[in-house]
Amino acid sequence: MKFVVNGRQHTSVAGPLTTLLYVLREELGLVGAKAGCQHGSCGSCTVLIDGEPRRSCLTVVATLDGAEITTVEALGDPSHLSDVQVAFNEHYAAQCGFCTPGMLLAATALISRKGRPVEREEVVEALGGHYCRCTGYVRILDAVVAASRGERLGTMAPTALEIRGVEP
């Protein structure tokens, strides 16, 4: 089976029912997509297939003939981060970082699909199936909205947290 991964042709030797997640991680060494549940119910394995976010754990090789696949590894590197990566970093949207790759790709697809700044409700609608146990989702929402506006603060985003000193 032949398909394109991050711009490069790949010929998979895996069996037709092998999941794309497996091919990415074990055959190509692209370990950004994570095996969080392998039931399609956490989103940590989400990648882009022909520009659309899809669970790589639910997608078998036999359906990928000629497909173009984008993984987190192609979004940007540390010196050239994408808008979404910048926003996730500046907004502290990653805590443990395990769900982050799937969130980044789903957010990238949402923003490109809408082609305009998105509302929080739209983020919930698009990313609501992605599971995160650490953040309470607050900063993920912040980051996606900021990225959709093309914001690059160049500094860490301020927190809404109110801090009060107490006189000893």
Add this chain to the structure above:
Amino acid sequence: MLASRLAAPEPEVVVARSEAEAIAVFGDGAGITVIGGGTIVTPLLTHGAIWPERVLMLQAAGLDDISGRDPLEVGGAVTLAALAEVAPEPLAAAARIPDYEIRGQATVGGNVTVGGDLQPALIVLGARVRSAGAGGERLEPIEDFIAAPWGRLVLSFEVPRPLAGAFVQQRRRHSHTHPVITVAVALRGDGVHVAVGGLAEHAPAVACPSVERALSGGAPPREAAASVVEDVRPEDDPLASAWYRSRVLPVLVARALEQLEEAR
């Protein structure tokens, strides 16, 4: 190492290129596993819950067409996302099946076969299912099909357009949890139709003749909805108990009927 991912003999995988090929490969359904969108079967393969001998893949079988208006003709491998774009209420509820990524991949055929959220909507719309399998092709009412879906290959649905429709669902807000209860109602030429799903894990949806009778007898929605308990036999599952389902169903049916009132 990679080539032999499956320890059992590699299943024979056929990617059907036409409806006819899919029907031929499916045969009487014995020993064959069908992958439409893959959202249901792939985890079963991954976790060793099934070890199929033969697998039929539908992505290139031409079963993803939507055509017509009344009735709407919906191919068995149409995705939930595509269906949501064109379907009338209550079938437009496909848009509320989570999440975006799953809707883009999961198919109507798969959803209906495993007791998914679309069953009640298709029942109240009087949809018919065209399927293949032992005894050849047949066209049958959705209720007959979902009573025994196994061994059948879903080819398409015929969905008559209602005068009005509404849909009420109770689900936990986690995007992936299965719905606790799904209620669909539709006004057709012959009156109001009511069906409920989510009575238990993978349990088929059922029509609610008691409610329909009460409505046609002139009962107000709340009163008619109360008789829904005569039409259902809910069970316990991880999401809700039989008690809760019975207790809350009249409320949800009433709410759906009230929405229908507003929609007409």
Add this chain to the structure above:
Amino acid sequence: MAVHRGRGIAAIEYPTGMNQGGDPSQAWIKIKPDGHVDVFSGTVDLGQGSKTVHTQIAADMIGVPHEWVTMNNADTDSSPVSFGTFASRGTFIDGNAIAVAAYRARQRLLELASRMLEVDPEDLEIAEGDVSVRGAPARKVGVAEVAATASWTYGEMIVGSGAWMFPHVEPDKVTGECEPNAAISCAACVAEVEVDDETGEVVVTRLIQVYDVGRAINPVLVDGQIQGGAIMGLGLALLEESYPYYPDIAHRGPEFGAYAAPAMADLPELKNVVLEDPDPVGPFGAKAIGEMANNGQSPALIAAIHDAVGVWVTELPAKPERVLRAIDERREPRREGRRVVFDEHLSVATVSPPERRPEGGWSFPLVDVQL
């Protein structure tokens, strides 16, 4: 349909570290010839941000820019003992161990700088990567230069090591006396809900949370713990259950489709406030935040549900069917003289009355109120 609004409150407290002490953490620090600082600690970063917090502590303790500090916690051959990243001890106990190690590295830096500047170490200070003479800031030498001189001229390696723990205390068998000496953090939570009295569904509309963390070493990371803890607390209060028919083991949910962990759609409005009332023992005054962040929501939410629809749901989670059952049953407490007895149907006394137990055998000493 009627949706009722309600509000509830809770005040909680939480200790830092293992409550009986005896849980050491160790750290060691080396300073490279360019003045950069390598911190070695056995702490695991689970996402809470210990790598970040610990570099901040080391940077300020030594007096170098935090960008100069690397964090090394990758394996047990290079990193010393950390009892573990649990018990809300990462910032406090591992942080103190790192502060001790950093202090000692700093002392050695000062001693070497004193030889270079010919000034008593007590008269030197370090800030922003420079060692300077107190009161005469122009007389200074860079930490990098001191470190280079140590390596290339004195043939010395600048290191500091440290360990920290609360000593172990065994509770008294009878009285339970046990002073673990752990810093106590306090917090208050206000929860606001909407309850559908026909379905029992509860929507959390707002959580207001106030935590005294002593000192927020990295405020955004503290906020991250509070945000994540809020949703986890919401989950355990209203949504999640490993055993839907507890104590029966039937119908356990094997994946997220059948186990309702909170999702993005569950997120209420959050208002978080942090108070900084420094702890005398914690690093730079810090107390714990990690665990207590999910303790206040459940009692506040249950009180809010009561405020909204007048019923008590004291078995968690307060899933729709428990709320609806409570509304249907409208149980009143038994009132007998001075006693007001709630939830009698749940008590051990009801479920396991004395006649079920062997004569002369053990029993649970019930809440046996002598009147």
Add this chain to the structure above:
Amino acid sequence: MKAVGASLPRYDGVAHVTAASRFVDDFSLPGMLWAKALRSPVASARILRLDTARSATMPGVHAVITHSDVPNNVVGHQEVWGIAPDEPLLAEHEVRYVGQLIAVVAAETEAQALAAVQAIEVEFEERPAFFDMRKAWDSDQPHVTPDGNVYFYYPDQPQRQIRKGDVAAAFAEADVIVEGVYRPGAVEQAPAEPASALSVAEPNGRVTIHSTSQALYYSMDITARHLRMPIGQLKFVGGTVGGGFGGKIDTLTEPVTAVIALKARRPVKWRWTREEEMLCSSTRAAWHVEIADAVTRDGWILGRRTLTLHDAGAYMRTSAYACSKHTFHLAGAYSIPACAFNTFVVMTNHVPTAAMRGFGVTSASFAVETHMTRVAEVLGMDPWELRLKNANRVGDTSPSRVVYGNPSTVTTLLVAAEAAGVKLPPKQRAMTNAMREGALLPAHLVEQQRKPETHLLAWRDGRPALEGGS
């Protein structure tokens, strides 16, 4: 710029957003095998027969291990605190919960390992199981352990307890006695990353273990006990973990992969499925807490009695410690001069329960705070007022006699009220945590007061205490 107090970027922020952060599952080694486990399908049974012969000859299989392959099979998670080992790594003659590990296969692919697990032959004789912890002493209930269903902290005293002040007098004096029952349920830690380990038997006799543990040294200690190796022969690699919340203190994947890697002489990776995480890994315990408060009409809590049962599941893990911690915190944020608390660790045929965020105190906070709101309701008193009045002040003592040096319950409550837009009366708004006096120091609170002392380990002159405090 000072680093402390600044919202500096995450140390691993860029690594996380570029997926450069490496979790255990992201490491692979040449020749690496995959592990899969046979687990118990029943809650309680004797194992009559266990035969791995056919499984061991399946394609791709390099090793199958059962309890007899583990050098020291039965270990406890609290041995460092002197609690007897009770948990077999792999089941021996019996299983005590659904999902208990029985045997593990290492094969070249996950699918081969799965197939080989399905080829293991095992025969059970099911026994009645015990689930309702309230019935632990009932004569008609089966026993989970040979010693019964209740753990004994001391040979003659099963419970962890607090006895403080004159409880009988407090209840005799009370105007009202309010009783209630609180039952927080079991939940999953459910970190995004499943528990995983990758073990490598090194040529020099050491074992390298890539671990998702939250506590590398703690897990290394437990693994060393199973392997009967000094910890110096082990090297744990980790430190970057995809969430834990307490669940990754449990140490199972590490010793299992180490044993099987030593047997197969190949690196072995074991990544739990989500189903294993949900059904077989430890949960937060379910608790049963009964509280009776002796209160006065004007809202003073004179005394409190409690009974707590903790559902430990089938093995001890960290339950005894959790129950001690729970007991110390049953007065909540309040000063209660007379306390009688009894907490029992009850063994059941549920999955073993272990740590989760809030360990032992989450249940206490829920029970105590819900009860406080009820007491306020019974008294017809404002719940803010009841809390502010009884809240700990400087010099108040906890049930375990910790003297509060600077408790901030009053402050946090007042700020919370303000932030929530709740207008409290001026008298309450003026409250502080200063030592009790006047109306806030009624006779019943006098004796429990102590003068707080400077802590031995306090920071001095901007530096931490350099020596331990004992």
